[in-house]
């Protein structure tokens with residue numbers, strides 16, 4: 154059929170057969186799924202690495218439990234503000250971003266408070 158433009162998700166060859174078919178054969182299906190899985194694993198590994206690095210940075214900057222640092226200090230060390238494990242909002246509406254047991258709170262003028270949860 155001329156209007157049938159469906160292609161195999163793996164090899165891009167035109168597909169023949171059932172309308173819900175996505176792959177030529179099992180080989181293409183397996184190859185595609187393996188690549189997808191590998192890229193998911195990479196994503197998880199990269200996020201885990203960023204979280205671990207953030208944690209290491211907060212730990213090194215805050216040996217005594219509470220510490221105020223400038224945003225630049227965090228950035229220079231390679232802190233990635235995109236990643237945290239959870240948040241905590243106080244009754245006063247202060248929003249802490251936690252990386253495991255260490256949390257940061259944005260203060261005025263690019264200062265951050267680093268705290269450690271007991």
Ligand SMILES: [Zn+2]
Pocket residue numbers: 161162163164165166176177178181
């Ligand atoms: Zn194929």
